[in-house]
Amino acid sequence: MxxxxxxxxxxxxxxxxxxxxxxxxxxxxxxxxxxxxxxxxxxxxxxxxxxxxxxxxxxxxxxxxxxxxxxxxxxxxxxxxxxxxxxxxxxxxxxxxxxxxxxxxxxxxxxxxxxxxxxxxxGHFESDVTTIDQAKNRRMERFRERNHLEPLKACCEMCGNTQRSILEWHEYHGHFKTLCPTCHRLAHQGIEKREDVAATSDHALPEQ
Ligand SMILES: [Zn+2]
Ligand SMILES: [Zn+2]
The missing domain is CATH 3.10.590 (ph1033 like fold)
Structure with missing residues (x-):
């Protein structure tokens, strides 16, 4: 029931x-x-x-x-x-x-x-992740982002999109930023790319 x-x-x-x-x-x-x-x-x-x-x-x-x-x-x-x-x-x-x-x-x-x-x-799609650890981290991060209780800013902090109904939180170094879904996806892709570089080469992390 x-x-x-x-x-x-x-x-x-x-x-x-x-x-x-x-x-x-x-x-x-x-x-x-x-x-x-x-x-x-x-x-x-x-x-x-x-x-x-x-x-x-x-x-x-x-x-x-x-x-x-x-x-x-x-x-x-x-x-x-x-x-x-x-x-x-x-x-x-x-x-x-x-x-x-x-x-x-x-x-x-x-x-x-x-x-x-x-x-x-x-509404509970998972973004593309490759390992169980990544999936676990992403799930917890996603939980915190989707359930953060502060009021969102009036616009996306990256592109300035002002469509209030689509804006969401993105966790960044323990702080929360207001982003639109497009910038949010890009933000996570940026993070994953940086981790790949660190894991597969001796090069230092590029500056963000
Ligand atoms: Zn944006
Ligand atoms: Zn995010």
């Missing part, structure tokens, strides 16, 4: 929470009554930000979590304990209001589930 859980961000800081819990690999609780093993898409009003699996549900008072922005009452409710599979704050499904996607919160039927899973996975 598959469920779309929409979280009110004035009550729970969902984006901050999923980035943290994905990095620390900690499960966390949200109010929902879901069966073990159920798939869950976590969404804000502006679209989907994470894909998770239910570990179990528990009838209890609200489990402590610093991402709650409202005071806890003593009321017992059912909370689902969730394990994150993937998180993407710059996925194309975010920024598509749920009405536009024609999906309703709650249980989804098989057709909607199929559509959501395919759309989510399609």
């Amino acid at each position: 598959c469920h779309l859980l929409v979280i009110e961000e004035s009550e729970f800081a969902l984006r901050q929470a999923v980035v943290l819990y994905y990095e620390t690999k900690e499960p966390f609780y949200l109010p929902a009554e879901l069966a073990e093993g159920e798939e869950v898409f976590l969404a804000t009003k502006n679209g989907i930000v994470a894909y998770a699996e239910v570990l179990f549900s528990e009838y209890t008072t609200r489990p402590a979590d610093p991402h709650w922005l409202t005071e806890a009452d003593e009321q017992e409710r059912t909370y689902a304990c969730l394990d994150l599979i993937s998180v993407d704050l710059r996925h194309p499904l975010l920024g598509s209001p749920l009405a536009g996607l024609q999906v309703n919160p709650g249980q989804t039927d098989l057709k909607v589930r199929q559509r959501l899973v395919e759309a989510w996975q399609a």
Whole structure:
């Protein structure tokens, strides 16, 4: 079964929470009554930000979590304990209001589930890498770039492209730069080329 859980961000800081819990690999609780093993898409009003699996549900008072922005009452409710599979704050499904996607919160039927899973996975392309180590590094880098929370600059820092909706973060020596997708691809190709030179010859690294 598959469920779309929409979280009110004035009550729970969902984006901050999923980035943290994905990095620390900690499960966390949200109010929902879901069966073990159920798939869950976590969404804000502006679209989907994470894909998770239910570990179990528990009838209890609200489990402590610093991402709650409202005071806890003593009321017992059912909370689902969730394990994150993937998180993407710059996925194309975010920024598509749920009405536009024609999906309703709650249980989804098989057709909607199929559509959501395919759309989510399609946004998760890996760039061309050749070794497992490179792929691993690229995956972590990509996670940090796609889930960096600062506001983007108004234009691409390389070519000046001002199309806000396509701009993304690029991690460079521990800092983040705003780039358009074209300059972003070039930036990564530049890095890989430099690594090749270092690995295969005695020449010093060229100046960047
Ligand atoms: Zn650019
Ligand atoms: Zn990058």
